[in-house]
Amino acid sequence: MSSFLFRIGRFSFRHKWWVLGAWVAALAVVFSLISALQPKFAQDFEMPGTDGGTAMEQMEEYFPAITQQQTEASTNIVIAADNGLAAHTGEIDSLVADLKKLPEVTEAGTIANPVAVAQAMPDKAASVLGDDGRVGLISVHQGIDLMDVTVDDKDAVLDVLAEHRADGLQVEATGGVMQAMEQGGTAELIGFAVAFVIMIIAFGALIAAFIPLVTGIVGVGLTIGLLTLAAEFMSVNQTATAIVMMLGIAVSIDYALFIVSRYRTERARGGDPADAAGRAVGTAGTAVVFAGLTVVIAVAALMVIGIPLITQMGLGAAVAVVVAVLGGLTLIPALLGAFGKYAFTPRIPWIKQAAPKPDAVTMGTKFGQSVSKRPIPFIAGGLIVLVAAAIPIGGMKLGMDMVSDDQVAGQELIAQGFGEGIGGELFVVVHSDDGTVDKAATATVDGIKKLDGVVAPEATMWMGNGTTDKQNPNVDADSAIVVVTPVSAPSSDQTHKLMEEIRGLAPAAEAAGGELHVGGQTAIMSDLSAKLDSALIPYIAVVVGLAFLIMIGVFRSLWVPLIGTLGFVFSVLATFGITSWIFTDGALGLIDHTKPLLSFLPIFLVGVVFGLAMDYQVFLVTRMREEFIHGLSAKEAIVAGYRHGSRVVSSAAVIMISVFAAFMLAPDTTAKMMGFSLAVAVFFDAFIIRMIVVPAALALLGDRAWGLPKWLDKLVIDFDIEGSKVRDAGVPSEHAERAEAM
Structure with missing residues (x-):
């Protein structure tokens, strides 16, 4: 494989303008089709094969009018006053008049003062007036499909509510147009900004730091474009775009970071720059392919659950990873070829050791020496931290409460006056x-x-x-x-x-x-939770089993995959604990309204984080194996792996954490919770498991960590992930030593 990737990297470098043109053409075609077709995302949940799904199909067939009504925006306006709503009749009448003026209001006659309704029709009083006349309910139905609801529709209602909040009258809203999702952008910009700063520090040069960002923007743009285009031909839920955006940005930048770093190393060894690009893609690119394959397996396997929303998230994320891998193998060498000798300019003089020499004693080297000399304290310390973080998992609650923060006040008033089930x-x-x-x-x-x-x-x-x-x-x-x-x-x-x-x-x-x-939506959500609970264990078995087999081939070892998999279990349990502590228990005050963890979060987190965990396992440990098979002792190879890989892997992890954490600023709860949990998961897994526990365990095992039983060694394909076949391709003989600058 390394030879094949070497040729791809060299071809892309030499034919840079053709490759860049192909990527630009792909973007142009996708977005031209989007502009022409105007596809729309779905916002409903479908559960085929379940009792709830059957009920919804029958409703659509036998009660089309009711089904149509369910697909249109129906907003609950909740009013409350401590001294009773009867004391605010004039203001409520004014509110009702303004609500009737909202765009596309249907059945305006049903929008009425609940006090007046209760007086005129006592039999309906209980449905519109509660809490001894202190809470009232007004339903506003608009002929707007829920899939077409915009933030402008939501703002129009909010403006009316704000105008009539006065003199002790509280006015809130929930459901209907309040479900409009605000368009993101801030989170992505923050993620890119942090990534740019980190890459400047990693490379010590502006242009080199800029190249992975270009790859990230192009990759995510193409992926979201393809996902949007798919909505024209099938039902694609808008919720799926959040994770695709998060994962696409992170892996695109990370994979580019690894290949650009390796290219810098190969350029320092001399020879034709095109050959250096080929060697970078043949070595680091091979690791990128297998790391990407692991992530693709983890997220695509979500299809086995049989839930459309989860399948869409998984397939969308898989497409994002595939695009990121293709970008790393072709777009990156093409950009390096386009910038030529200016790729690592201008230098940032105050950033030291951007490219340490083979004998340099870096912080990574010092840390690697400490880990290899005293592995047991590092293993124990890392696991103790993760166990402590996992303790709150005992109180973890799962549910499908996707009510946004600006609907919470309305929900609380409804519960106060009519019970919590109104609207459900x-x-x-x-x-x-x-x-x-x-x-x-x-x-x-x-x-x-x-x-x-x-x-x-x-x-x-x-x-x-x-x-x-x-x-x-x-x-x-x-x-x-x-x-x-x-x-x-x-x-x-x-x-x-x-x-x-x-x-x-x-x-x-x-x-x-x-x-x-x-x-109904409540039944669908309940069926979703039940199906996720029953699918979790089989899913984990499929993902971990397939990935374990791949890791055996990648590392030609049983111990390395086993240690990596067990470490993942510790990190994901710690993630569940901390996320539950923050979102369910309300610790540290990071969120205004506590709520259960989303039912699909555990199973999706397992898939995505396992894939990302294996990413760092591949990028760091393959370099250790590369040094080991080329003559270094087991402990020396670990130290060399830290020297060459710790800075890049740490930078990549910080970038991922920053991208995910930035989504805490997103307006919807789904993106916020997923962003936080993914950021915490990457922190635990990258810095504690991959950078501490795994190398320490390998140091403890010594040479035994890098072997396979003879019978199994004959069966396992040699993927040459270290790129031995292309290691010295095009390198002048006087520079073909093993020592490499990083």
Whole structure:
């Protein structure tokens, strides 16, 4: 493989303008298609193959009007006053008048002062007025598809609310247009800025620091473009773009950093610059390919879970990594060729040891010597830190609470006046393929009325889709729908229990000639959590198993993959603990509103972090193996690996941490939580496991760490990840020694 990659690197360097033109053309084609087609991301969750998914399919088929209504923006406006809403009738009337003026309002007659509604229709009082008249609910329905809701739509509502907050009247909103996602940008800019500074320090030169940024921008731009284009032909959830953006930026810059660093080393050895680029791609590029392959396996394997959103995230992330690898192998040498002799200029004079000599005693060298001499204290110290960080995992809670911070106040008022389940209704669909559904629907309603945790169970009723009698549309219906409002919050265990109890009524419905399914967004989220829980262990087995086999081939060792995998377990448990401590327990005050960890976070974090963990394992440990097989002792090879790789690996890790941590500034909870957890995970795994525990364990094992049983050694393919076949290609004989400047 190294020989093949050598030729790719040399070709890209020599034919730089053709390669650069191809990348620019690819960007132009993708974004031209986007401009012409105007694809849109989905914002709903689909769960095919689940009870909730079946219910939603039946709703769409048998109750298209209700389904259509569910796809449009319906915002709950919540008003409250300690002295009672009756004392603010005039202001509420003014609020109602302004709400009716919002764009594309439908059914304006339903937008009314809850105090007036309660007085005119006492039977509806409980649905619009709560907490002894101190909390009121106004529903504003707009003919805007939820997928088309913009920040401008949200701002229009917020402006109306702000205008009427006065004299003790509190006005909040939740749902509907409040779900509009603000466009990011700040997080990405901060991530790129930090990465640029770190690369200046790593290279000691401005242009060299600039090259990986170009690769990152091009790679992420192309990936997001392809993902956006895919939304024209299939359902792609907007949530998937957050992780693709985070991972794409990080790996693009990291892979470029490793190859540019190796190119600098090879240029110092002399010979044709094109050959130096080939050697850089043939050595560091080989590590990039296998590191990228590990990440791709980890994220693409998310497909086995069978959840569209998770599959989209995984495949999108896999595309981002593939583009990053291709960029490292072709775009980087092409850019190096374009800049030529100016690639490592202008020099930054006050940055010392940007390219240490072979015999230089760097901080990395000193640290490597300490680790190799006293490995046990380093192993124990690193693991103690991770175990301590993992302690809060005992209180970890999972859920699908994706309410943004600006909706929390509205949710709290709704819970105060009407219960936490408002807006999280369960849609019970009863259908009969033979005859009417009357008996089955009646049996279902009777069963629901006996269950605990239902708001106003006595008022529960069913609506059919029959049309033979205009006075009673339920006559001759073959399908019925029962809307059940839970007392508890949508993501709570009590609501999940209620949903399962309703599903437990299916045998009674079947005995009466119908089938029963429970749908709605709340049910979909609950099914999602349950499916993720059941898929976690099989997923880990698939990912770790495949990656372990790859690592055996990469390192030609059983000990190195085993130590690396066990270290990953410690780092990911510590990540779960710290993330739970911050987001669920509210420690350090980093977030304003505590909430459970997103149900899909553990399984996605395992996939992404395992891939990234193996990245650093490959980049640092392969250099140690390279030195070992070329004659150094096991401990000397570890020190040499630190000399050549510690600065670059540390820089790469800091870049990743910075990119991920910057997403803490993102407006939506999903990106914020994922950014934090990924940043913490990279810190634990890169600096504690890969930079301390793994090298210390290898030092403890000595030569035994680098061998395979003879029978297995014959079966494992030699991938030549160290690039031995191209190590001295094009290097003048007087410079072909092993000593290399880094």
